[in-house]
Amino acid sequence: MKLNVAIMGGGMVGLAFAIALRKFAPDVAFTIYDGATELSEVGAGITVQRRAWQILCAIGLEEELLKLIGSREQKSVAYIYRKSDQPEGVHLKTIQTSEPGYTFHRGELQKVMIQYLTSSHAVHTRKRLISYTTLKGSVELHFQDGSTAQCDILVGADGVRSAVRGAMYTKLANAAVAAGDEEGAKALKEHISPVFSGTVIYRTLIRKDTLPEEAAQNPAFNKTEAMIYAGKNRHLVVYPISQGRVLNLAMVFTAQGKEGSVYDGAWTSSVSKEELIGRFSGWEPEVVEIMKHVSDNLLKWVINVATKLPTYADGLVVLMGDAAHAMSPHQGAGAGEGFEDAYVLAHFLAHPSVTKDTAAIALQAYDAVRRPASQKVAALSHMSGRNLHLNLSAECADVTEQESASGEGLSSDQLKEVGDAIQQLTKWMFATTVAEDRQVAMRKLEAALANVAQ
Numbered sequence: 001m002k003l004n005v006a007i008m009g010g011g012m013v014g015l016a017f018a019i020a021l022r023k024f025a026p027d028v029a030f031t032i033y034d035g036a037t038e039l040s041e042v043g044a045g046i047t048v049q050r051r052a053w054q055i056l057c058a059i060g061l062e063e064e065l066l067k068l069i070g071s072r073e074q075k076s077v078a079y080i081y082r083k084s085d086q087p088e089g090v091h092l093k094t095i096q097t098s099e100p101g102y103t104f105h106r107g108e109l110q111k112v113m114i115q116y117l118t119s120s121h122a123v124h125t126r127k128r129l130i131s132y133t134t135l136k137g138s139v140e141l142h143f144q145d146g147s148t149a150q151c152d153i154l155v156g157a158d159g160v161r162s163a164v165r166g167a168m169y170t171k172l173a174n175a176a177v178a179a180g181d182e183e184g185a186k187a188l189k190e191h192i193s194p195v196f197s198g199t200v201i202y203r204t205l206i207r208k209d210t211l212p213e214e215a216a217q218n219p220a221f222n223k224t225e226a227m228i229y230a231g232k233n234r235h236l237v238v239y240p241i242s243q244g245r246v247l248n249l250a251m252v253f254t255a256q257g258k259e260g261s262v263y264d265g266a267w268t269s270s271v272s273k274e275e276l277i278g279r280f281s282g283w284e285p286e287v288v289e290i291m292k293h294v295s296d297n298l299l300k301w302v303i304n305v306a307t308k309l310p311t312y313a314d315g316l317v318v319l320m321g322d323a324a325h326a327m328s329p330h331q332g333a334g335a336g337e338g339f340e341d342a343y344v345l346a347h348f349l350a351h352p353s354v355t356k357d358t359a360a361i362a363l364q365a366y367d368a369v370r371r372p373a374s375q376k377v378a379a380l381s382h383m384s385g386r387n388l389h390l391n392l393s394a395e396c397a398d399v400t401e402q403e404s405a406s407g408e409g410l411s412s413d414q415l416k417e418v419g420d421a422i423q424q425l426t427k428w429m430f431a432t433t434v435a436e437d438r439q440v441a442m443r444k445l446e447a448a449l450a451n452v453a454q
């Protein structure tokens with residue numbers, strides 16, 4: 001084996017990277033470590049959009065995932081956006097392509113991924129990384145249980161609270177102090193902790209077989225599309241998963257004034273429906289009907305995001321997925337961007353000229369390719385949230401909740417502006433294919449390797 005990689009974190013992105021290495025880089029050995037007692041996913045849905053789907057197919061999961069969807073012929077999911085915080089809703093935009101993109105239950109998707117790892121690639125659970133030390137040509141991992149391990153490359157796929165990112169930015173800050181750059185060190189330390197995104201989400205699932213007969217027949221519960229019901233300072237996302245047997249719901253709120261600060265409270269908590277009472281009253285009938293049937297068991301999620309990192313790579317250590325770019329979920333693209341990291345890095349490590357001696361160059365090239373792309377998506381996702389909460393332009397932001405609820409607050413031109421922005425902000429999803437982008441990325445890797453060889 002030419003390289004020995006430690007993948008820290010067996011979330012969806014770490015698993016996708018492991019599967020991609022198996023497929024594209026059979027001469028790269030890897031070990032997955034995870035701090036949890038077992039791998040699990042939150043009981044909620046996930047959208048796998050066009051580009052993310054292309055990657056899941058490329059790494060070999062298509063057949064198994066299509067079984068979850070139930071029909072190979074099923075069309076790509078359409079996204080229908082409405083302004084719904086008024087008694088009669090208004091259509092804003094429909095986004096649909098002829099190319100596939102689907103919605104899944106997270107647990108079902110994760111199960112398929114785990115099946116793709118053979119027993120020799122088992123995930124080492126209860127292995128929580130505390131820190132690492134860089135040695136000459138290798139990395140030593142330090143775990144909470146006192147054990148250590150060595151690898152040629154450490155990949156931090158350990159989520160938004162990433163210990164790998166924490167250790168990397170502590171090391172970079174210490175180096176800045178040693179070089180007499182106190183200001184630089186202070187700036188680097190600000191990337192260790194995630195910050196509050198300004199968004200709070202309530203998530204739940206509705207099983208259709210638990211609905212009263214009349215409600216189960218209601219069109220609100222029988223859509224094949226992903227519905228995004230937008231309104232002032234809040235929106236509701238509803239889409240079917242598990243072959244339409246279950247509806248995934250996310251109620252998304254702007255929390256004014258705290259964005260960008262470190263959030264001290266609990267990030268997730270179980271709450272009752274009480275917290276939401278009245279917050280969608282007066283909305284269009286479809287929404288009111290759905291809210292009537294929300295169970296009393298909701299997961300409240302304070303969304304924290306990664307800061308805009310100045311690098312994803314340092315020496316033989318690299319970040320991917322939420323560890324690198326945890327973003328607000330308004331484009332349903334966070335995991336997809338992590339899959340893109342996994343796909344690119346697996347191809348880079350597979351390159352015949354990437355060896356122990358050139359690994360650090362490959363990681364720098366990965367940073368040069370993936371950091372701008374994923375940070376752009378994070379910024380667009382943030383803007384999408386503001387747009388869906390009718391706060392993107394200064395004129396829209398001036399409209400109050402009461403004015404918006406009256407149906408008179410936004411002019412038809414402003415509504416068109418919101419609809420056009422939905423399309424504009426998601427244009428990147430359809431511009432190129434991941435295969436085309438991989439070719440460009442490979443050329444960048446080769447140029448970086450050639451530069452060093454000279």
Ligand SMILES: Cc1cc2nc3c(=O)[nH]c(=O)nc-3n(C[C@H](O)[C@H](O)[C@H](O)COP(=O)(O)OP(=O)(O)OC[C@H]3O[C@@H](n4cnc5c(N)ncnc54)[C@H](O)[C@@H]3O)c2cc1C
Binds near residue numbers: 052160337
């Ligand atoms: C409400 C919401 C809706 C979303 N919807 C979508 C969507 O529709 N589509 C989409 O593409 N994305 C979506 N996302 C984003 C997506 O969920 C994340 O981007 C994705 O799950 C990140 O995966 P990950 O593997 O990078 O991190 P994680 O899933 O957080 O996995 C990290 C893993 O690392 C382990 N770990 C943590 N610390 C350590 C340590 N110190 N040592 C060892 N192991 C450790 C953890 O146990 C965990 O298993 C959404 C996010 C939210 C919050």
